[in-house]
Amino acid sequence: MKKIISISIFIGFYLIFGTVKAQELKSPNGNLTLKFYLQGNGVPTYSLTYKGKDVIKPSKLGLELKDNSDSHTDFNDFSIKGNTDSQKEDKVSLLDGFQLTNSNTSSFDETWQPVWGEVKEIRNHYNELAVTLNQQSTDRHILIRFRLFDDGLGFRYEFPEQKNLIYFVIKEERTQFAMAGDHKAFWIPGDYDTQEYDYTTSKLSEIRGLMSKAITPNSSQTPFSPTGVQTALMMKTNDGLYINLHEAALINYACMHLNLDDKNMVFESWLTPDAQGNKGYMQAPCNTPWRTVIVSDDARDVLASHITLNLNEPCKIEDTSWIKPVKYVGVWWEMITGKSTWAYTDDVYSVQLGVTDYSKTKPNGKHGANTAHVKEYIDFAAEHGFDAVLVEGWNVGWEDWFGKSKDYVFDFVTPYPDFDVKGLHDYAKSKGIKLMMHHETSASVRNYERHMDQAYKFMVDNGYNSVKSGYVGDIIPRGEYHYGQWMVNHYQYALEKAADYKIMVNAHEAVRPTGVCRTYPNLIGNESARGTEYQAFGGSKPNHVTILPFTRLIGGPMDYTPGIFQMDVSKINPDNHSHVNSTLANQLALYVTMYSPLQMAADLIENYKQHLDAFQFIKDVAIDWDESKILEAEPGEYITIARKAKGSNDWFIGSVCDENGRTSTITFDYLDPAKTYIATIYSDAKDAHYKTNPQAYTIRKVVISNKSKLSQFCAPAGGYAISIVEVSKNDIKGLKKL
DSSP, X not given: OOEEEEEEEOOXXXXXXXXXXXXXXXXXXXXXXXXXXXXXXXXXXXXXXETTEEEEEEEEOOEEEOTXXXXXXXXXXXXXXXXXXXXXXXXXXXXXXXXXXXXXXXXXXXXXXXXXXXXSOEEEEEEEEEEEEEETTTTEEEEEEEEEEXXXXXXXXXXXXXXXXXXXXXXXXXXXXXXXXXXXXXXOBOBSSOOOOOOEEEEGGGHHHHHHHHOOOOSSOOBOOTTEEESSEEEEOTTSOEEEEEEEOXXXXXXXXXXXXXXXXXXXXXXXXXXXXXXXEEESSEEOOEEEEEEESSHHHHHHOOHHHXXXXXXXXXXXXXXXXXXXXXXXXXXXXXXXXXXXBSSOSSOOTTTOOGGXXXXXXXXXXXXXXXXXXXXXXXXTTOOEXXXXXXXXXXXXXSSSOOSSOOOSSOBOXXXXXHHHHHHHHHTTOEEEEEXXXXXXXXHHHHHHHHHHHHHHHTTOOEEEEEOOSSOBSTXXXXXXXXXXXXXXXXHHHHHHTTXXXXXXXXXXXXXXXXXXXXXXXXXXXXXXXXXXXXXXXXXXXXXXXXXXXXXXXXXXXXXXXXXXXXGTOTTXXXXXXXXXXXHHHHHHHXXXXXXXXXXXXXXXXXXXXXXXXHHHOOSSEEEEEEEEEETTTEEEEEEEETTSSOEEEEEEEOTTOEEEEEEOTTSOTTOEEEEEEEEEOTTOBXXXXXXXXXXXXXXXXXXXXXXXXXXXXXXXXXXXXXXXXXXXXXXXXX
């Protein structure tokens, strides 16, 4: 690992904007140019260009504070309502009236190794501009730090320790992102409680007219604006630039949305409020998360960007030997489709923990988490080389868990009568399999925190080293939102507490990730988007998986739960007429295109047994990587990625496309030129179609080298998956060359 740091007082380039000088910073390769200046009334302003093209036109920076936010405010005053006199609030806000008192530039270049990831090493190389501003009327200071990478920009607000700004309440952050045109965008509605929406593709100017159709039902949702959207927001300009807006290192701060002024094409930050409507409680010294802009004229660069991780702090866990990628199966899809239930009985109308006696109830006969059934999954996992088995619905309380605004809902340690905790632990251990814990909080966060130590200790005592947590429903304490500062702090608390017990976390319904997994790599996955489960709730758009890597996955890996082989859900549950909008080959490809160190083979055991030849790819595919090559990419249309397995010469390729289908053309020039390989290609059959013939696939083996080329048919919502293994010349007899 090498690190080069140089710091100098900024004396660089000066341009004139009115009467105020602008400062300029270039990326290491010179393609990106940042300009910062103060408008005539002291308003911090920045702009960004890429190869001379506008990415962010001049945009204002600053924060609007509540009028009780002064040096005398303490935390006991946070509930006080702000004065409605907007002029008084302006006087205390950090929006204008600034003078530039200092500016420094520096360069930074290091290479670091993630605990797990898409590549073995990540280069963190940027040029930095840090400007210190003084608000003359209040004698308060802020610092705005810009980091310019070859593939984009990160910037944040910092509040040094000072006598005139100690405790303050954010009314709204006023960071702007002024677009240079009416770009094509891939967006989901801005919402304080959910990201589980299908993506809409439209011009920015069309968002307002399409918003009502884009907002589909969810167990907890709070949309806030007809032009509000969520990050990571992916866009494409008419002149071929790809732009992604997001944030990094979301710690002790509210999640940022973007609200569009569709007359001027200007996005402005919109933070998630708390129950009182406040957007953030701050105590200097402190800082905001980074606001990020990834940009390139090649869509592949967006997928390959590591800006989000690089803007997070290095790993804080000293011993990471217990953090390992996980490939798992589970008792889950059968409940999602309605074949089985989480609940043990239908006889109980009201559950009170410690009072309800399940031994006196009649089992409903559909409870999935029973000992015999879980043993079947353990056997299957052991036979096919998986690491773990997830079991949902094992603990008491599922009969009336949802929608009751119930505080004391689960205790996370008491099993149903038909779930033998110790016996299953011993059985799984004898087979070399771990059980994966499930903690559904029912969004009763106070209840989860009251039981957390006991629940994590129970996991350690019974051999569980990973947990899937859930936050379905409206948050308790009532009035808080899933993405507010209070909940962001809870997710972080749960993650750090889990690390104390050497437990890995996969949080569902939590705030979307922002690269915190670099600092706490026991965060091995999140849901935080519309996952495979929605295919059993009526279906997702066929191009959904061609958008997620450009949006949700920019912040970190997703527990998408791929691997569905039976697309007709009625074959599992006759009362459920949903259809999985994908071909089987597409499902295989997701293990490569939807990067995650946590990968589930989500379908039922019996469906895999009917297609063991195709299931072989799921068994073989790696989940940790030394190299990743983005071969083809166009958001909303197609993605093709090649990855080299960690510590191995084996490569795996995945390709997915939208409902139009296509022919993918790739080369293998990244392979060792001195070696020969066998490629096993799992592809759509010629008559495959996600609607009418989704299970039509072919498997063929061919000999390839680094000079080989492939032209491969992809059916509508289809794709292909390839495993590549190095072989000797004696192993290729009878096989055709590609």
